[in-house]
Amino acid sequence: MLDASEGFTTEDGRRIGGVVMEMKNITLRFGGVVAIQNISFDIREGEIRAIIGPNGAGKSSMLNVISGFYVPQEGEVWFEGRQRPKVKPYEVARQGIARTFQNIALFEGMSVLDNVMTGRLTHMKTGILSQSFWLGRAEAEETANREVAERIIDFLEIQHIRKTPVSRLPYGLKKRVELARALAAEPRLLLLDEPMAGMNVEEKEDMSRFILDVNDEFGTTIALIEHDMGVVMDLSDRVVVMDYGRKIGDGTPDEVRNNQDVIDAYLGVAHD
Amino acid sequence: MFYREAGDFKTSYRADSQTFPIRFDRYRYYVVLAIAFLVVPFIINDYWANAILLPFLIYAIAAIGLNILVGYCGQLSLGTGGFMAMGAYACYKFMTAFPDLSMFINVILAGVVTAIVGMLFGLPSLRIKGFYLAVATLAAQFFLVWLFNRVPWFYNYSASGQINAPQRTMFGVEITGPLAPAWATYLFCLVFLTLSALIARNLTRGSVGRKWMAIRDMDIAAEIIGVNPLRAKLSAFAVSSFFVGISGALFFALYLGAVEVGEAFNIQKSFLILFMVIIGGLGSVFGSFAGAAFMVLLPVALKVVGVDLLGWPTDTVAHFQLVIVGALIIIFLIAEPHGLAQLWRLAKEKLRLWPFPY
């Protein structure tokens, strides 16, 4: 097993650092339904961490807990060495956690550029008065943030649709724009909710490449949910496996692959 | 001259995010400004000022204000009439309490007071959404009108219950009261409209505008990417009410001169401004101009056609106006939710490619 504080080096030589986020004994209930039952795991700096499991396993709920949209009834969430109090989702975003959504949640009435620029909102501080008159500060801030946004746009190869209204884009491109918006925030932790859902093989390969590049280029810590096991195993450094709201496996892809509970959950088990 | 963007390259992000990125648009904008400021004041007369120009300028300010709230931030308000009344009465109180204060300051202060009141009535927007909120804003409409009607302090205990704009001058020229020349009132309103449009445009192209639009398009996603929904909505209510308050102050002090609140600022006024925004185009500053112009010109045009040409009685023409306005609202909502502004954009798109569309 891994050392709790020090981190480790992956097979391809990337350095994985200390614990960034730690979930301790999380339990989440909706009325009488238990969505997550007493789950603990951690996310380390610079790694790609996957949460997998069959439909209804509670993966999305877990992501929503991390991003602050759901508040668990029990358990603690630790981020960067501090326990997170009960917070609003927008405060979580300001702490440096960005995410994408399973059912794309772009701002349909705005252009691609404007959508990516919304990712910069947590970095923009000028107030209404100075923006009203487009004074030096407001303009300088806009230009500086535009440069960051354009870098992300270049990186994800969506320059050509910069000014296109998002509502006119096909599904695959929308997913990429959503990733761009999340990246524009320069997050310390990036959450991806089924980034490959509904894509064909080619688009999946593109998306996998972008995820790896992001991790490589910016050193971004990534946690992702996916139920397509094949893709996840190639992509991630460590995997949490969930089933019926419980954690049934946790470790490197190889460890998880050989875990009997995981095999049962995915392939089904003969009940006597 | 051809309408083209080819060859008009931008070399900086600053140039790319300016108000009129296409050179031709920029020139046309300067020409319009020059005509409005330098030509119209010399040829204006009382009929044009009172029937068309003043209402257009003043309503356009209100429409810009409402468009920020409805078109950009997605919060429907039916309280515009009440907020205009707030601006009018605040302006009246400032005018009578501080006779030496510049009229310019009076109007701005009226806007500020209205902005504060608007934020107060915007507070429920955090918890209630959509038409629940629309209905809640009706509370502002009815309560404010009742307040100005029934609490004598607001109309300085005048016997008639009306408020009358005292005479005020600016640079030695009267701009309120019956003796104010048409060109002076026109210019005063024009300055406010120009400033309002500039501010609205600046706000909507920057981060504040993006927050509003994010809330409009998907409020939950906006919150998750870091927008504080209450602050974004309240700032929209504040900015919107600021413009609406200014519009109400001008409507009272420069246009009507005397106001009976139940008549001048009733719920029909709220609808009128809302219609300007819908017909002009939700989420477009230019659309607010187009919508205001349209709704001001429609009755005039109908009167010319119906009464003068066809010889119909005036009330029949007025009824026809209701039918036409109602039908237009429905048609625009069905066919073109972005209103006249979008029609204009499409026309420009065609023009840009003309004469070789392929």
Place this chain on the structure above:
Amino acid sequence: MPDQVLFAMEVTLNGLMAGVLYALVALGFVLIFKASGIFNFAQGVMALFAAMTLVGIMEGQVPFSHLINATFGTDIHHFGWQVPALLAIVLTTGVMVVLAWCVQRFVMGHLVNQEPIILFMATIGLAYFLEGVSDLMWGSEIRTLDVGLPQGINETIDAFTYDLFGYGFFIDNLDIVASVIAALLVAGLVVFAQYTKQGRAMRAVADDHQAALSVGISLNFIWVLVWSIAGFVALVAGIMWGTKSGVQFSLSLIALKALPVLMLGGFTSIPGAIVGGLIIGVGEKLFEFLLGGLMGGATENWFAYVLALLFLLVRPQGLFGEKIIERV
């Protein structure tokens, strides 16, 4: 018993009666909203239009006579016959059904799947359109409507309370009749919705458009049906208010009174509309009676709205509304 308490009791009773009428208008809103997600701002104007049409038919007035006279230089006003009230009501119901079909065919049919706020604004447009049409068809003067409902003070209650308290309550017969009719109408609608085939289909559509479509329910038919029922409720409300204070433009403003009722009761609940109507009817009358004098009077103009607004801050879905659950 002290006079103040007696007055308050009388005010409360009258408030209850007014509340029943509010509830009746609110009911029209709830029906359309449940089945189609449309918040019909034109409900009040529909009541005006229905009452105007009823008066017009009863008096044998020629529709659009002003327009015809102005265009062709003629001078026609009436056909010269009178139609009995009952037949006129049946004919007016027919007109409201035609109107329902037109609304579905020309307006709402084109706006399926639009955001609720767009639909709401469309109904504001519809309200203007219908008001204009009503004025053009029947003129805009105040009309009296008499379909034979009893009016004036109810002697029995007056005498009974006089014997009891030494003070006779003033309760209008019309209000009593209106309450009874409203109660019957509500009961009828509930029975219709619960026990008939169309009623079940209506509830299915309200629950889930797609699913209803997939089991072979015609959405178009259901929506025309719903708008027709709303038209009929509008007619009933129009008759009550028209008889009480004349058929005129202000009749369309009862819709504005019904809105806070809905906010209080929840947009999707029939019992909510009734309870909300009663609370607001009693509340505004009592508030005016107790505090109106101190505040300059006419508090009825805003009391309902402010009450509903404050209430919504505590419970955004209203008294009986379904809880709003947000998802990503």
